Amino acid sequence: MKKTDEQLAEQAKATFDASVDRLDAATLSRLNRGRQAALDEIGRRDRDWMRWMPAAGVAAAVVLAVFTMRGPAEVDVMTAPATDLEILLSEESIEMLEELEFYSWLDTEDLEGDGDLG
Amino acid sequence: MTADALVFAVSCTAKPTGARVLQKERQLGEFLAEVERRALRIAEIAVRDRDEALDLVQDAMIKLARNYGGRNSEEWPPLFYRILQNGVRDWHRRQAVRNRVMVWFQKAKPEDSDYDHIAAAPDPNGRAPDEELQNSEAMQDMELAVHELPVRQREAFMLRTFEGLDVAATAVAMGCSQGSVKTHYSRAVHTLRDKLGEHWQ
Numbered sequence: 001m002k003k004t005d006e007q008l009a010e011q012a013k014a015t016f017d018a019s020v021d022r023l024d025a026a027t028l029s030r031l032n033r034g035r036q037a038a039l040d041e042i043g044r045r046d047r048d049w050m051r052w053m054p055a056a057g058v059a060a061a062v063v064l065a066v067f068t069m070r071g072p073a074e075v076d077v078m079t080a081p082a083t084d085l086e087i088l089l090s091e092e093s094i095e096m097l098e099e100l101e102f103y104s105w106l107d108t109e110d111l112e113g114d115g116d117l118g
Numbered sequence: 119m120t121a122d123a124l125v126f127a128v129s130c131t132a133k134p135t136g137a138r139v140l141q142k143e144r145q146l147g148e149f150l151a152e153v154e155r156r157a158l159r160i161a162e163i164a165v166r167d168r169d170e171a172l173d174l175v176q177d178a179m180i181k182l183a184r185n186y187g188g189r190n191s192e193e194w195p196p197l198f199y200r201i202l203q204n205g206v207r208d209w210h211r212r213q214a215v216r217n218r219v220m221v222w223f224q225k226a227k228p229e230d231s232d233y234d235h236i237a238a239a240p241d242p243n244g245r246a247p248d249e250e251l252q253n254s255e256a257m258q259d260m261e262l263a264v265h266e267l268p269v270r271q272r273e274a275f276m277l278r279t280f281e282g283l284d285v286a287a288t289a290v291a292m293g294c295s296q297g298s299v300k301t302h303y304s305r306a307v308h309t310l311r312d313k314l315g316e317h318w319q
Contacts, residue, residue: 015257015260016280020159031175034176
C-alpha cells in the first residue's frame with residue numbers, strides 16, 4: 001500500500017526532528033554564539049538611536065528655558081489660576097485681601113514716615 | 119500650553135525605552151533559540167555543508183534583528199525564513215559561479231559524496247545504536263531526496279513540513295502566492311513518495 005501524503009510528511013518530520021535532536025554540542029555552541037551576535041545587533045541599533053537622547057534632552061531644555069524666560073513680564077495676580085489657588089488655600093491671604101485698603105494706607109503712611117525721617 | 123503642562127505631557131507620553139528594548143531582546147532571543155536548530159538543519163539540507171549552513175543561519179539571525187527586531191514577534195517566523203531562503207539562493211548562485219570558474223581553470227571541485235552525514239550529526243541522545251543507525255540512514259535517504267528537489271519545491275516542503283509554517287506564512291517566506299506554495303508542496307510530496315518508495319522509514 002502506498003503511503004499517503006500525510007503519512008509521508010509525518011514520517012519525514014519525525015526523521016527530521018530526530019536529526020535536530022542529534023546536533024552536537026559544538027554546533028549548538030556556534031548557534032548560541034550566532035544568536036548572541038544577533039541580539040547584540042538589536043541592542044546596538046537601539047543604542048545608536050539612544051545616543052541622540054542627551055542632545056534631544058538639551059534641545060528640549062533650551063526650548064523650555066526660552067518659553068519660560070519669554071513669558072509675560074507682569075502676571076495678573078487676580079486672574080492667574082495658580083495664584084487663585086494659593087489665595088483660596090491660604091487664610092492669611094484672604095484676610096489680607098479683606099483689609100487691602102488698610103495695608104495700602106499703612107504703606108502710604110510708612111513712605112511718608114520714611115520721608116520724615118530722611 | 120504652559121511650560122509645566124508641556125513637561126507633564128512629555129513625561130506622560132514618553133515610553134520606557136530601556137525596558138522596551140530589553141523586552142524585545144528577550145522575545146527575540148527566545149524566538150531564535152526556538153527556531154535556530156531546525157533552521158540550521160533546513161539550511162544544511164539545502165547547501166549540504168554544516169559550516170556554510172551555520173554561517174547562513176547566523177547571517178539570517180543578525181539581519182532579522184537589525185531590520186525587523188522591532189516588528190511584532192508573530193511576524194518573525196516568515197521573515198526569518200525569507201531571509202534564510204534568500205541567503206541559501208545567493209549561496210547557490212555564488213557556488214554556480216565558483217564552479218564555472220573552477221571548470222575554466224580545470225580544477226575539480228570535491229565531490230558531494232565526501233559529505234559525511236553521520237559525522238555531521240553525531241552526539242546521540244541516548245538512543246540504542248541500531249535505532250540511531252536506522253534514523254541516520256532514514257535521514258540520509260530523505261535528506262538526499264529533499265536536496266534533489268527543485269529549489270521551490272524543496273523550500274515549500276521544508277518550510278511546511280519541517281518548520282510547520284502554514285500556507286500563508288510559507289508564501290511570505292518564499293515570496294510567492296499561496297496557490298504557488300500549494301502547487302510546489304504537492305509536487306514535492308509526489309516526487310518524494312516516488313523516490314523514497316513504500317518501504318522508506
